[in-house]
Amino acid sequence: MTEADTSPSRQENLAARPGIAAGHEFDLAIVGGGFSGLCTAWHLLTDVMLQPTFRCVIIEPDERLGAGLAYRTESPCHLLNVRARGMSITAADPGSFARWLARAAPQYSPDDFVPRRLYRRYLKDCFDRAVDQQPAGMMTVLRDAVRGLALLGDSPGYSLDLVSDVAVRARAVVLAIGNLPPGPTFDNGLLCSPWCRPFDFNRIGMLAIVGAGLTALDVILDAEAAGYRGQYKVISRHGLFPLPHREPFEPVPAEVRAWAADLAESRPTLRHALRAFQLKRKSGVHWELLVDSLRLFASRIWKNFDQADKRRFFRHLRTIWNIHLHRSCQHNIAVVARLKATGRLEQIHARVIAVEKRGSHCDTAVRLVLRRGTDFTLDADAAVDGTGLFTTIRRTGSALVAHLLDDGMVQPDDFYLGLKATETGQLLSADGSVRSDLFTVGTLRRGEELECTAVPEIRKQVAVMVQEILRLVGDARRDEP
Numbered sequence: 001m002t003e004a005d006t007s008p009s010r011q012e013n014l015a016a017r018p019g020i021a022a023g024h025e026f027d028l029a030i031v032g033g034g035f036s037g038l039c040t041a042w043h044l045l046t047d048v049m050l051q052p053t054f055r056c057v058i059i060e061p062d063e064r065l066g067a068g069l070a071y072r073t074e075s076p077c078h079l080l081n082v083r084a085r086g087m088s089i090t091a092a093d094p095g096s097f098a099r100w101l102a103r104a105a106p107q108y109s110p111d112d113f114v115p116r117r118l119y120r121r122y123l124k125d126c127f128d129r130a131v132d133q134q135p136a137g138m139m140t141v142l143r144d145a146v147r148g149l150a151l152l153g154d155s156p157g158y159s160l161d162l163v164s165d166v167a168v169r170a171r172a173v174v175l176a177i178g179n180l181p182p183g184p185t186f187d188n189g190l191l192c193s194p195w196c197r198p199f200d201f202n203r204i205g206m207l208a209i210v211g212a213g214l215t216a217l218d219v220i221l222d223a224e225a226a227g228y229r230g231q232y233k234v235i236s237r238h239g240l241f242p243l244p245h246r247e248p249f250e251p252v253p254a255e256v257r258a259w260a261a262d263l264a265e266s267r268p269t270l271r272h273a274l275r276a277f278q279l280k281r282k283s284g285v286h287w288e289l290l291v292d293s294l295r296l297f298a299s300r301i302w303k304n305f306d307q308a309d310k311r312r313f314f315r316h317l318r319t320i321w322n323i324h325l326h327r328s329c330q331h332n333i334a335v336v337a338r339l340k341a342t343g344r345l346e347q348i349h350a351r352v353i354a355v356e357k358r359g360s361h362c363d364t365a366v367r368l369v370l371r372r373g374t375d376f377t378l379d380a381d382a383a384v385d386g387t388g389l390f391t392t393i394r395r396t397g398s399a400l401v402a403h404l405l406d407d408g409m410v411q412p413d414d415f416y417l418g419l420k421a422t423e424t425g426q427l428l429s430a431d432g433s434v435r436s437d438l439f440t441v442g443t444l445r446r447g448e449e450l451e452c453t454a455v456p457e458i459r460k461q462v463a464v465m466v467q468e469i470l471r472l473v474g475d476a477r478r479d480e481p
């Protein structure tokens, strides 16, 4: 285990606390130090209700806090897909990221889509400043991964089993493990990860990308920046790329926001919601403003749909909703349009059903078996998995999630997209009881809330969850003998 805490004094201070084994016992353990983990820590550290004796640990294997899957990239062409003005760490201070940019990278305006690596720096700065304003020893960072959790027998709380074999105890735990790698799929491990490229673009002439979402765009932009001049075959069932953000930026007008709030209040069925959308659209409001206003209330509307409507949405509308909501900047979409126009990029509407290794001058060469009506094959010098998030919680590459499900500590949501949780993020065990001290935030709640994978939604979840954590820890302190 690596102690990644920058200040030795923080560890010393922790060791000095009576009854606490140095570095191993905490009020709260946050598992994962991506955006969700850091956002949770920041909200706690800056809350006026926080007691100076509070002890928290973040456990994260990556040495760069705030990186996660989204912000670990160093590529200057990997941009945020939300404007800077929408990416503040807290909704209570929407100008925070824009002010940081004005100091650290003044060439950007709040309306810009800035490189994601800058956002990582911002998150780390926010975290460091919040830590520095609290007594030394309050926050510890362990560079490690959690592979299991067990209830403490003698007192409330959990023992966390770390890959380094160290056990950490915590009164409460937040799972902020985000975008988990998918478990073994049809591809036998032959599709390359979009985040670590095992091939040289100069040596290949045909690149296949499975998926046509924001991850696929990242791969294309990366390849173009690296000087790739070959062909792209982008394979997806719907053949739809994300739509571009409109320029210039126009905030959602108060009247449109009020329309979405009223719609959410009326607890619409899916059919009613679609009809209301179409009527409003016909009245002349641009679809982008309608989608952005619905986003503000998406979780409320979603929770009120019955199971049949939720299934209908997943079957028929999910891709359409995603490409309208999770848009990309115009520059990125223009790159794809240019590649299509010059014949270098072809979209194939099909499903990949198998991937086979192919003998060739490239180690990465594969044959993809595709299905659209009948089966056909596509040979590529390399193929990248650009499908994005894991599709079922039963098959992720996370040993921790598998362990929690097998032990009945948590239960999948109705669609197996994540886990069942309350509105404050408390997880439900297999028998349906609420685990009042085991929380989750972000992607693992998408079956329950629909939209919760991006910053604007996650920070809202965090603000609510943190109040519950403070109440829980406060109550525990009062109960201490």
Ligand SMILES: Cc1cc2nc3c(=O)[nH]c(=O)nc-3n(C[C@H](O)[C@H](O)[C@H](O)COP(=O)(O)OP(=O)(O)OC[C@H]3O[C@@H](n4cnc5c(N)ncnc54)[C@H](O)[C@@H]3O)c2cc1C
Residues within 6 Å of the ligand: 031, 032, 033, 034, 035, 036, 037, 059, 060, 061, 062, 067, 068, 069, 070, 071, 079, 080, 081, 082, 144, 145, 146, 147, 176, 177, 178, 179, 180, 215, 218, 398, 400, 441, 442, 443, 453, 454, 455, 456
């Ligand atoms: C490529 C990409 C680009 C994106 N761009 C944007 C954007 O521009 N704007 C936006 O709002 N959203 C964007 N998103 C959505 C993004 O998911 C969220 O913004 C945010 O990064 C989610 O953070 P997270 O901490 O929940 O998950 P992650 O970023 O996935 O972080 C989870 C962390 O948990 C750690 N972890 C996992 N398992 C364990 C374990 N067992 N023990 C310890 N640690 C563990 C991982 O190492 C990781 O660091 C993007 C997503 C991706 C994938």
